[in-house]
Amino acid sequence: MFGIGFSELLFVLVAVLMLFGSKEIPQMARFLGKTMAQLKNATNEIKNEIHNSAKHTGVDVNSFTGGISEEIRRAKEDISSAINPLKDMSSEIVDDINKPIQEVKEDIENLSGPIKRQF
The missing domain is CATH 1.20.5 (Single alpha-helices involved in coiled-coils or other helix-helix interfaces)
Structure with a gap:
């Protein structure tokens, strides 16, 4: 999980518990949850704004992202076949x-x- 092992995660949790106390942790978790929700809403608004402006100008955004994702998929397949030729x-x-x-x-x-x- 994010390059963090169980022992490191346990150490971080114990350190947070010791620093902030058990009464502060729920408030911190609520604050982090609200902040993440606001960040997600903001990014969704930005995406919608980009798509709407692209529609008004007549630019097809999906053609840009579709081509890139297809190239990435092909590159992954090529790398995978080069690393492990027996996979196929x-x-x-x-x-x-x-x-x-x-x-x-x-x-x-x-x-x-x-x-x-x-x-």
């Missing part, structure tokens, strides 16, 4: 490995079936 073949490899294992399981089941019935 992994399902074929798994099928090739599982087929003999399944055959051996069936053979063992066929051999042990009469033995199990005797007990």
Whole structure:
């Protein structure tokens, strides 16, 4: 979680509890929650304002973001395939490995079936 381990998070929580006390923490949490909500509303208003002004001028904002996101997706796929070239073949490899294992399981089941019935 954000590069913070459990022990670091626990240490921060204990430090906050010691600094501010248990009575102040709910008020701080409310303040942080309200601040985050205001920030979210402000960013949504800015986004809406940009989209509205783009509509009035006739600019298609989605074409800009769609092209960028498509390029990012392709770059991620290229990097992933360069780092792990077996990723695309992994399902074929798994099928090739599982087929003999399944055959051996069936053979063992066929051999042990009469033995199990005797007990």
